[in-house]
Amino acid sequence: MKRRHSAAILIGVLLVALALIWWFRPLEHPPVTVGGELPGPCRDFSFEAVPYIVCEIDLRSYDVAVFHAGDDGRAFGSLEKFDKAMSGEGRPVLLAMNAGMYHEDLTPVGLLVENGHEVAPLNLAVGEGNFFLKPNGVFLIRKDGKAAIMETNAYAAAKPDVAFATQSGPMLVIDSRLHPRFEANGTSRYIRNGVGVRDENTVVLAISRSQVSLGSFARLFRDELDCPNALFFDGVVSALSNGERMIVGGSYPAGPIIAVSAKR
Secondary structure, three states: OHHHHHHHHHHHHHHHHHHHHHHOOOOOOOOOOEOOOOOOOEEEEEEOOEEEEEEEEEOOOEEEEEEOEOOOOOEOEOHHHHHHHHHHOOOOOOEEEEOOOEOOOOOEOOOEEEOOEEEEOOOOOOOOOHHHOOOOEEEEEEOOOOEEEEEHHHHHHHOOOEEEEEEEOOEEEEOOEEOOOOOOOOOOOEOEEEEEEEEOOEEEEEEEOOOEOHHHHHHHHHHHOOOOEEEEEEEOOOOEEOOOOEEEOOOOOEOOEEEEEEOO
8 A cells, every 4th residue: 555655746747747858848940939020120031932021121211220228227138128219219110130149148249339339349259159250240331321241350340430230240252152061951940030142222121020040141242131141149039029019029138239220
């Protein structure tokens, strides 16, 4: 009788343990919210059976800027908090997207320039992870209002006069060539977002609505969006808002943020 009772207790403990392991298991792909009205410069688009939101920004009609922290010096931390802060200051944006990788304290991993002020320096280090998958690069808006994406070492050599810049990695497209380390359609699949520059007046932002490989994501920019240079921003935590509500993503952490607003 005691043996049966002990066995029943053991089975109960094992079942509880298994339930706890399942409940607290890490989510490889966090839940993604998809909804809301698309911002004016954006459209739905499909490439290689993957649905995207693509936003083509004419810098003669829109301003593109990079943000990280509020007046109190604290990182906004998410697109939702950023949108709320901008609206509260009377500076609503048309769209916002996470724009580069960050440390646990939300500080940028690489270069960040906001309103001509260098928040974080250029990172030329060698390391592990997507950011360090060389060549990586810098998206920038010059003080004359023109856009570019430059490979990191080229940026370091040129030292352009920039108003806004964010460094990330890897480059997706370099002078119309795909990143040399990408497989045609690798097994690593995530919701991903990035930026391309078609010409000095045209910035193209894209975010997938479903999981995609880096190879396919890079081909989107080169083959369909006509961007000779494109830069990966991030995966898994990729998010897009229309300035009022989330369209893709949720309350994910965000370090650098790119935002688009109508010219005043």
